[in-house]
Amino acid sequence: MDKRLGVYICHCGGNISDYVDVEKVREAIENDGCVLMSKTTQFACSDSNQKEMVLDIQEQNLSGIVVASCSPKLHLNTFRQVSERADLNKYNYVHANIREQASWAHSDDKKGATEKTILLVKAAIAKARLAESLTPNKIMAINAVAVIGGGVAGLKAAISLSDKNTQVVLIEREPFIGGRVGQWGEMFTTNQTGNELISSLYAQLVTRKNVQIYTNSEVVSYSGSIGDFSLKIETTPRYISQDCDAKELQKAMDVCPVVVPDPFTFGITNRKAIYGFAASQYPKQATIDDAACTHCGACEKVSKNIDLSLQKEMVELHVGSVLMATGFDPYTPENGEFGYAENESVITLPQFKKLIDNSESKLIYKGKEIKNIAYIYCVGSRQGDEGNSYCSRYCCTSTIHSAIIAKKKFKNIHNFHFNRGIRTYGKQEVLYAESLKLGDLYLQATDDSPAEVYSENGRTWVKVNDILTESKEMQVEVDLVVLVTGMVPRSDKKVSTLFKLPKGRDRFLNEIHMKLRPVETAIDGITIAGTCQSPKNVAESVNSSLSAATKAFSYISKGELETEPIVVEIDAVKCTWCNECSTACPFDAITQGLDGDRKIAVVNTTVCKGCGMCTPVCPTDAIDLVTFSSKEIMNMIDALTEQI
Amino acid sequence: MADISKKSAKILVFSTEKISDPAIDMAGLLKLHYPPTVYTITIPCSSGIKPSWIMYAYEKGFDGVFIAADGSDCVFGESCTEKTGALVGKTHILMQEKQIEPARLRMAAMCSVCSESFVKQIKSFNEYLLKSSNTEK
Numbered sequence: 188m189d190k191r192l193g194v195y196i197c198h199c200g201g202n203i204s205d206y207v208d209v210e211k212v213r214e215a216i217e218n219d220g221c222v223l224m225s226k227t228t229q230f231a232c233s234d235s236n237q238k239e240m241v242l243d244i245q246e247q248n249l250s251g252i253v254v255a256s257c258s259p260k261l262h263l264n265t266f267r268q269v270s271e272r273a274d275l276n277k278y279n280y281v282h283a284n285i286r287e288q289a290s291w292a293h294s295d296d297k298k299g300a301t302e303k304t305i306l307l308v309k310a311a312i313a314k315a316r317l318a319e320s321l322t323p324n325k326i327m328a329i330n331a332v333a334v335i336g337g338g339v340a341g342l343k344a345a346i347s348l349s350d351k352n353t354q355v356v357l358i359e360r361e362p363f364i365g366g367r368v369g370q371w372g373e374m375f376t377t378n379q380t381g382n383e384l385i386s387s388l389y390a391q392l393v394t395r396k397n398v399q400i401y402t403n404s405e406v407v408s409y410s411g412s413i414g415d416f417s418l419k420i421e422t423t424p425r426y427i428s429q430d431c432d433a434k435e436l437q438k439a440m441d442v443c444p445v446v447v448p449d450p451f452t453f454g455i456t457n458r459k460a461i462y463g464f465a466a467s468q469y470p471k472q473a474t475i476d477d478a479a480c481t482h483c484g485a486c487e488k489v490s491k492n493i494d495l496s497l498q499k500e501m502v503e504l505h506v507g508s509v510l511m512a513t514g515f516d517p518y519t520p521e522n523g524e525f526g527y528a529e530n531e532s533v534i535t536l537p538q539f540k541k542l543i544d545n546s547e548s549k550l551i552y553k554g555k556e557i558k559n560i561a562y563i564y565c566v567g568s569r570q571g572d573e574g575n576s577y578c579s580r581y582c583c584t585s586t587i588h589s590a591i592i593a594k595k596k597f598k599n600i601h602n603f604h605f606n607r608g609i610r611t612y613g614k615q616e617v618l619y620a621e622s623l624k625l626g627d628l629y630l631q632a633t634d635d636s637p638a639e640v641y642s643e644n645g646r647t648w649v650k651v652n653d654i655l656t657e658s659k660e661m662q663v664e665v666d667l668v669v670l671v672t673g674m675v676p677r678s679d680k681k682v683s684t685l686f687k688l689p690k691g692r693d694r695f696l697n698e699i700h701m702k703l704r705p706v707e708t709a710i711d712g713i714t715i716a717g718t719c720q721s722p723k724n725v726a727e728s729v730n731s732s733l734s735a736a737t738k739a740f741s742y743i744s745k746g747e748l749e750t751e752p753i754v755v756e757i758d759a760v761k762c763t764w765c766n767e768c769s770t771a772c773p774f775d776a777i778t779q780g781l782d783g784d785r786k787i788a789v790v791n792t793t794v795c796k797g798c799g800m801c802t803p804v805c806p807t808d809a810i811d812l813v814t815f816s817s818k819e820i821m822n823m824i825d826a827l828t829e830q831i
Numbered sequence: 832m833a834d835i836s837k838k839s840a841k842i843l844v845f846s847t848e849k850i851s852d853p854a855i856d857m858a859g860l861l862k863l864h865y866p867p868t869v870y871t872i873t874i875p876c877s878s879g880i881k882p883s884w885i886m887y888a889y890e891k892g893f894d895g896v897f898i899a900a901d902g903s904d905c906v907f908g909e910s911c912t913e914k915t916g917a918l919v920g921k922t923h924i925l926m927q928e929k930q931i932e933p934a935r936l937r938m939a940a941m942c943s944v945c946s947e948s949f950v951k952q953i954k955s956f957n958e959y960l961l962k963s964s965n966t967e968k
């Protein structure tokens with residue numbers, strides 16, 4: 188009996204219908220043999236449309252559906268569930284991707300996009316016509332998640348997963364967990380310090396039996412897929428045992444000849460290659476900076492608790508899912524950008540925050556007391572098409588917050604904010620109001636006429652055509668210029684490259700769908716959280732990390748995962764048992780069997796992974812992959828070459 | 832074969848669910864345009880393409896077939912590269928038998944974020960197919 192198909196063509200708001208004439212597409216397919224009904228819909232994924240589909244399937248007794256909308260990566264499960272709710276086996280639904288692969292890819296050619304869409308929908312109909320009811324396979328899912336990155340996002344995700352009785356492996360590349368938050372003093376909106384936040388998260392984590400924390404560690408290789416990823420983790424030794432007390436450490440630091448700019452203070456202070464920990468840094472165990480250390484042995488001579496001969500260690504772990512929370516880097520200005528690296532009164536916002544934290548009673552930088560401070564906003568953000576076009580979200584708030592702290596902590600501070608429009612959205616607006624009340628001055632530049640930093644006779648000036656005073660040229664002599672640097676993706680991309688995680692136009696890691704699948708990636712079983720995905724403040728990072736933890740848990744919580752019943756089938760009549768297919772199979776899923784007294788190939792369907800590697804090698808074309816059979820593919824080719 | 836009056840050649844792309852599909856989708860998301868006469872059929876792994884499908888595509892009027900191969904990224908294992916290469920070799924023999932120019936079948940390894948590379952490859956394949964149809968006439 189021929190199929191009774193329903194076809195749904197989505198407008199996707201205007202994402203599809205702005206470039207594709209969806210009604211024309213519907214008309215072009217409505218008379219295709221087995222199409223019983225066809226509809227266009229504003230949003231195929233909407234609740235109301237889903238309900239309508241269920242009714243259509245039941246009332247019209249449909250035996251298959253085709254949905255033509257966005258990428259199946261987004262809504263395959265949505266429409267499979269619709270089918271199931273209508274008691275239609277979900278493998279009778281076929282998807283046509285007419286957004287990413289038609290309307291968006293050909294938004295420059297509406298006629299071409301419409302013609303392509305017609306053929307894509309026809310091809311999906313051709314496939315749906317042959318679709319059969321199938322039963323999914325089940326595979327074991329390991330109840331463990333690897334969280335990569337121990338910043339606030341990774342820590343919160345680890346706690347949330349541990350609460351759900353999942354084994355958690357937290358992998359942090361640095362010797363200490365905490366990420367950027369551990370570097371900040373007082374923060375907005377709660378006024379807690381970074382130390383308070385990280386200390387409380389670490390205290391919650393460290394006592395848990397189902398959490399393993401690896402610091403100084405990186406994932407160096409992985410294999411497997413959702414349900415069972417195998418990760419190799421390389422740990423660099425700290426070279427210092429826990430028995431090393433503060434006195435002994437100090438002695439070792441005193442003799443260490445290597446001095447490097449301290450990344451913890453963004454280089455405004457230096458440290459030795461051997462160093463201790465700040466209040467916010469955990470675990471409380473000193474370490475040696477492996478990249479900076481020359482292994483001269485001076486420290487070993489003064490401390491019996493140091494052993495430079497220790498080697499890197501490798502462990503292999505199995506987890507069901509991976510949660511990426513590798514965070515961001517602050518933007519580093521180009522040399523000369525607003526005087527950076529050329530004028531010694533110019534620093535970045537992260538450096539300024541450390542300067543405030545490290546100074547008592549007077550704000551001193553490079554031996555000079557600071558009174559007049561200029562903040563230049565949007566450095567490395569909102570750069571237009573040529574650079575980072577996004578807004579980094581955290582920085583207006585953090586700058587105003589830091590400026591207020593400076594004013595309250597030190598005497599005679601005058602703040603001048605050279606901005607391009609202040610974005611203290613939501614509750615953060617109260618800060619802006621407070622800063623105005625405290626007398627901070629705001630001067631606003633346009634995008635094409637930014638503020639300018641210049642120096643004369645060792646004095647630094649900032650100049651702007653202030654649009655708040657009819658573009659009058661204003662200039663202020665200042666003691667310090669703070670460049671409000673935005674967020675950029677981590678410069679070290681090893682781990683995201685290893686997992687082949689897609690990146691967006693802004694080079695941050697990309698989710699499948701910003702609104703509907705905001706923490707899932709194109710790689711099944713891998714989620715993203717926090718600022719590795721886009722600029723976020725702490726609250727936003729934590730929101731995304733809790734949602735990623737829940738998603739990761741949903742993959743593995745049942746102990747088993749449904750996998751596609753896509754396996755190969757042997758045509759016993761055509762098969763002559765030549766052994767080619769079993770040799771080609773990388774999983775040993777094909778063995779010799781009997782059909783009566785004839786030798787034929789037999790497939791072990793629990794072992795077959797559905798790759799189809801065995802199919803092209805069969806000399807008698809006796810082997811086909813379910814849902815990707817020659818008949819289905821050739822019918823699709825027929826449809827794609829129809830005249831329209 | 833492509834006729835000179837066409838703006839673009841008709842190309843069938845065999846792409847894979849986990850690796851090259853995300854790249855092709857991302858090309859759309861980034862509005863990296865390529866000719867609209869490029870159609871994708873999705874399969875699990877590039878080493879599972881039957882030469883008979885490729886031959887059928889030429890028979891039905893496709894000017895070119897492009898295999899977006901999984902290469903070393905294949906989720907089914909490293910033998911994918913060699914096996915995809917083997918099926919391309921086998922198809923070339925069939926193409927020669929039918930006097931179809933081997934260059935009308937192109938293969939390139941395509942990772943899940945290779946959107947720009949996909950568009951570049953497709954555009955150059957399209958140009959090649961249009962040009963060779965031109966010289967054939």
Ligand SMILES: Cc1cc2nc3c(=O)[nH]c(=O)nc-3n(C[C@H](O)[C@H](O)[C@H](O)COP(=O)(O)OP(=O)(O)OC[C@H]3O[C@@H](n4cnc5c(N)ncnc54)[C@H](O)[C@@H]3O)c2cc1C
Binds near residue numbers: 337339682
């Ligand atoms: C100057 C400044 C001031 C700020 N002030 C505020 C504020 O007042 N209030 C507020 O809400 N937000 C503020 N923020 C934002 C806040 O810092 C971020 O929201 C927060 O740090 C994001 O946390 P995260 O875990 O996503 O990333 P991160 O803090 O960057 O942590 C990521 C972690 O992953 C680790 N990692 C990276 N790569 C790997 C790898 N390959 N393997 C293992 N581990 C890896 C890193 O070492 C790090 O520990 C501020 C930001 C800046 C720059």
